[in-house]
Amino acid sequence: MTNPFSIAGKTILVTGATSGIGRATALLCAHMDAHVLAFGRDPQRLDSLLAEMPGEGHRVFSLDLTSPEQWPSVIASLPVIDAFAACAGVASMAPFSFVTREELERVMDTNCFGPVMLVQQLLKAKKLAKGGSVVFVSSVDGPRIVHAGNSLYSASKSALVGMARNMAIDLAGKKIRVNCVLPGTTDTPMIRTGSADEQQLAETAAHLPMKRFADPGEIANAIVFLLSDAASYVNGTELVVDGGTSII
Ligand SMILES: NC(=O)c1ccc[n+]([C@@H]2O[C@H](COP(=O)([O-])OP(=O)(O)OC[C@H]3O[C@@H](n4cnc5c(N)ncnc54)[C@H](OP(=O)(O)O)[C@@H]3O)[C@@H](O)[C@H]2O)c1
Numbered sequence: 001m002t003n004p005f006s007i008a009g010k011t012i013l014v015t016g017a018t019s020g021i022g023r024a025t026a027l028l029c030a031h032m033d034a035h036v037l038a039f040g041r042d043p044q045r046l047d048s049l050l051a052e053m054p055g056e057g058h059r060v061f062s063l064d065l066t067s068p069e070q071w072p073s074v075i076a077s078l079p080v081i082d083a084f085a086a087c088a089g090v091a092s093m094a095p096f097s098f099v100t101r102e103e104l105e106r107v108m109d110t111n112c113f114g115p116v117m118l119v120q121q122l123l124k125a126k127k128l129a130k131g132g133s134v135v136f137v138s139s140v141d142g143p144r145i146v147h148a149g150n151s152l153y154s155a156s157k158s159a160l161v162g163m164a165r166n167m168a169i170d171l172a173g174k175k176i177r178v179n180c181v182l183p184g185t186t187d188t189p190m191i192r193t194g195s196a197d198e199q200q201l202a203e204t205a206a207h208l209p210m211k212r213f214a215d216p217g218e219i220a221n222a223i224v225f226l227l228s229d230a231a232s233y234v235n236g237t238e239l240v241v242d243g244g245t246s247i248i
Contacts, residue, residue, distance in 0.1 A: 008032060018038075116136075208244075
């Protein structure tokens with residue numbers, strides 16, 4: 001009997017592979033004998049990831065999700081991929097009164113328009129295989145819960161879920177599944193981009209049901225499940241991985 005959880009031999013594109021959840025996903029895929037196409041912006045961190053990934057057939061690509069004019073040449077150089085984990089994203093905190101259209105566009109471009117249009121470009125270039133799987137990393141922030149000052153980020157992550165649910169129907173005929181993972185707060189560099197210091201982060205974690213943030217590897221586990229054939233009838237759903245935060 002073949003193991004449906006295996007992703008061995010699959011070619012998997014991972015955005016945001018230079019840091020946090022994307023990096024953990026790329027490493028898990030490599031450890032599970034998949035071929036990883038790792039996307040990021042920082043060439044040095046892409047090279048260090050490449051050196052760390054076990055196995056063969058991995059490649060790294062520098063690509064900015066807010067610069068679609070860069071994409072055609074990168075896409076043309078890709079092999080056909082079996083699965084796409086869209087992990088790249090940015091945080092942005094501002095009280096609503098201070099939200100600017102420019103910042104809204106930057107956040108929407110990176111967190112929603114970029115990953116969604118990248119899927120469309122891959123389809124147009126016939127680089128996404130039939131039977132493939134797309135996993136967008138959204139967040140519980142927006143689709144499930146809200147925090148003061150987080151409207152930009154929440155909007156982008158809610159829009160991503162809405163788009164993914166519709167893509168799941170539109171692409172079902174091509175036998176491509178589309179799902180979202182909704183992480184709770186995860187211990188990555190992203191949570192240190194705001195004003196909270198280590199003590200404030202520890203206090204926040206202590207108030208969560210499991211008294212800790214997620215480890216990026218725990219989010220990667222959920223992403224890889226949805227990428228795998230074990231999730232072959234899972235389509236258009238949101239897998240919440242937040243230690244119970246959004247149910248209290
Ligand atoms: N950490 C959390 O608490 C949490 C919770 C829920 C959801 N999420 C979501 O999980 C995903 C990963 O977050 P993380 O915590 O792992 O963040 P992270 O450690 O800050 O990593 C963000 C990644 O996104 C890439 N990126 C940012 N802007 C980009 C752009 N314009 N074009 C291409 N790549 C870009 C970065 O690439 P470079 O470094 O190379 O620029 C980096 O690899 C994000 O979508 C985030 O919204 C995170």
